[in-house]
Amino acid sequence: MTTNSFGVQNRTLWEQVFAHLREEILANRLAPGTEINEVAFARSLGVSRGPLREALGRLAAEGLVTITPRRGAVVTKLTRTEFLEAYQVREALESLAVKLAVPRLDDERRAHLHALSDEMVECAQSGDVAEFFAVNRRFHDVFVQGSGNARLQEMHSQLMAQMGRLMNTSHELRGGLEQSIAEHQAILAAVDAGDAERAARLLEEHIEVPQRVLDSAEGDVLFDDEPDPPDTTD
Numbered sequence: 337m338t339t340n341s342f343g344v345q346n347r348t349l350w351e352q353v354f355a356h357l358r359e360e361i362l363a364n365r366l367a368p369g370t371e372i373n374e375v376a377f378a379r380s381l382g383v384s385r386g387p388l389r390e391a392l393g394r395l396a397a398e399g400l401v402t403i404t405p406r407r408g409a410v411v412t413k414l415t416r417t418e419f420l421e422a423y424q425v426r427e428a429l430e431s432l433a434v435k436l437a438v439p440r441l442d443d444e445r446r447a448h449l450h451a452l453s454d455e456m457v458e459c460a461q462s463g464d465v466a467e468f469f470a471v472n473r474r475f476h477d478v479f480v481q482g483s484g485n486a487r488l489q490e491m492h493s494q495l496m497a498q499m500g501r502l503m504n505t506s507h508e509l510r511g512g513l514e515q516s517i518a519e520h521q522a523i524l525a526a527v528d529a530g531d532a533e534r535a536a537r538l539l540e541e542h543i544e545v546p547q548r549v550l551d552s553a554e555g556d557v558l559f560d561d562e563p564d565p566p567d568t569t570d
């Protein structure tokens with residue numbers, strides 16, 4: 337099977353290209369607004385344009401790139417409105433996930449939630465913000481995976497991929513790590529009590545915190561409000 341410097345041998349070539357570009361985008365090494373020149377990128381990756389185009393089509397389906405007739409593929413840049421709408425959809429999906437998951441959680445998953453909650457406290461105490469939000473994401477994923485709903489899991493994965501780059505810098509919207517910890521602990525207490533409705537309600541309130549800030553002047557820190565330059569190509 338064809339291999340290359342970035343590839344994984346048990347995947348097809350386009351899947352290798354897709355995984356590589358997806359990681360580059362989510363890590364912000366390919367910043368929003370970056371144009372992906374097919375010829376240049378294919379050459380740099382050591383592949384033909386066919387696998388690259390297939391990978392770009394998959395990235396477009398996930399909302400990570402936008403393909404336009406004149407510019408080709410461009411790394412997607414979420415507007416404030418789009419990011420707010422994504423948060424609203426995330427709230428609905430995760431609320432449903434909690435309602436489905438809580439009756440299904442076994443002792444192992446509950447213990448895992450407690451361990452993640454403790455880990456968030458440790459990250460906050462050490463000032464490791466990046467790791468705090470990585471653990472935070474895993475906490476939420478326990479409910480999504482525990483829901484047992486494959487369609488919900490797929491939709492949530494795609495949504496979080498689209499939101500991921502901004503969420504990595506959006507801790508300004510949370511009102512402090514201590515508040516976030518308290519909110520997670522309250523959710524966990526409801527889970528331990530087997531109260532799925534209360535846990536879902538608390539999670540909704542938790543996700544609404546950044547939405548309120550995002551919809552205010554404080555959210556300006558995440559967005560460059562300058563318009564894109566006009567397209568002057570013929």
